[in-house]
Every structure is written in structure tokens, then in C-alpha cells.
Amino acid sequence: MTEQNTTTPPGFSAAEHEAMKARAAELRAEGKPGAKKAEGLQSVLEAIAKMEPEDRVLAERVHVIVxxxxxGLSPKTWYGMPAYAxxxxxxxxCFKNSGKFNARYSTIEFQDAxxxxxxxxxxxxxxLQSWSPAVEQKVTELVKAAAS
Structure with missing residues (x-):
């Protein structure tokens, strides 16, 4: 049984959803490069929304950290998975949710870049099996290093 972390809210708040939608609209309005980023953001949010609840919480928290x-990393889907380029x-x-391949756990998979x-x-x-302050710290360190 996975223990739920009570200090981190599960998933995005209504305000976070609205902020992301607003930002996507802003990017679409900025022109072609921004439009591509907005489309990527939308595809990532849609991919996350389709996940099972346990995977969705993890993917949402990873997205917030990124x-x-x-x-400077652009969200996009890669083989149907949330990814950052x-x-x-x-x-x-990319974030590979456990439900995609009926795996025991979700993963964050780093590429050559x-x-x-x-x-x-x-x-x-x-x-990744659950979210905690220690997991958040480790994911933050990895994302910062990978994007540096």
C-alpha cells in the first residue's frame, strides 16, 4: 500500500490549471514559435489528464518542477508521453507512466541531451512510486542538472 503524502496537494489546483491555460493562450498569441510551445504544453497536459490517478499525481508534480x-525546456509529447525538450x-x-506499459512503477527517463x-x-x-519532499528534492536536482 502506498502512503499518501499529506503535505503536497494531489495534482494541480484549479488556479494552476487556469494559469497553465492562460500561459498556453499567451504563447499561441505570440506567433509561430510560441504557438508550437503552446501546442506542446497542451499535448502534455492532455497526456497527463489521461493517466491513472496515481500516475497523474506524479506527472503533474514533475511538470510543476520543470x-x-x-x-527553458519546452513541453511536448514523445511517443505519447510527457517530455521536455x-x-x-x-x-x-520524459515521464513514462506505469499504466502505459503495465509497469510496476513510473519513471523519469533522461535522454542523450x-x-x-x-x-x-x-x-x-x-x-517513481510516490511523491514526498525527498522525491521532490531529488527530481528538482535532476531536472536542474539535466537542463543546465
Missing amino acids: SAQAP NEDGKVVF ARLDDGEIWPVSFA
Whole structure:
């Protein structure tokens, strides 16, 4: 049984949903490059909304961290999964929800564009089963490093 974290709200608040919709509308209004980013944001939000509740909470929290800590990454879907790309359009990482492939846990999977290199061997995939302050801190550190 997974223990729920009572200090972090499950999913996006109504205000967060409205802010994201407003930002997507702003990006669409800015012209073609912004429109592409707005479409990517919309596709990520739609992909997250289709997830099972346990996966959706994790994906939403990851999205909030990326939006706050790595605003230079552009949201997009990649093989139907929420993903975040650098300015060259290369995917830095994606969120693979457990329900997509009937897996035991969701993962954050970093790609070649991520800047996580650490010697001759380093992890590129991290399992997520629940959200906690420690998980939030680790995901924040990974996202910052990958986007740096």
C-alpha cells in the first residue's frame, strides 16, 4: 500500500490549471514559435489528464518542477508521453507512466541531451512510486542538472 503524502496537494489546483491555460493562450498569441510551445504544453497536459490517478499525481508534480526550475525546456509529447525538450528540440527527458506499459512503477527517463554525465557510468532512469519532499528534492536536482 502506498502512503499518501499529506503535505503536497494531489495534482494541480484549479488556479494552476487556469494559469497553465492562460500561459498556453499567451504563447499561441505570440506567433509561430510560441504557438508550437503552446501546442506542446497542451499535448502534455492532455497526456497527463489521461493517466491513472496515481500516475497523474506524479506527472503533474514533475511538470510543476520543470516549469519552475527549467523554464527553458519546452513541453511536448514523445511517443505519447510527457517530455521536455531543449532549444534544439531534442528531448532531455520524459515521464513514462506505469499504466502505459503495465509497469510496476513510473519513471523519469533522461535522454542523450540531458547533462547528467558523471564519469564513465551514471543512471539515466529513475523509478517513481510516490511523491514526498525527498522525491521532490531529488527530481528538482535532476531536472536542474539535466537542463543546465
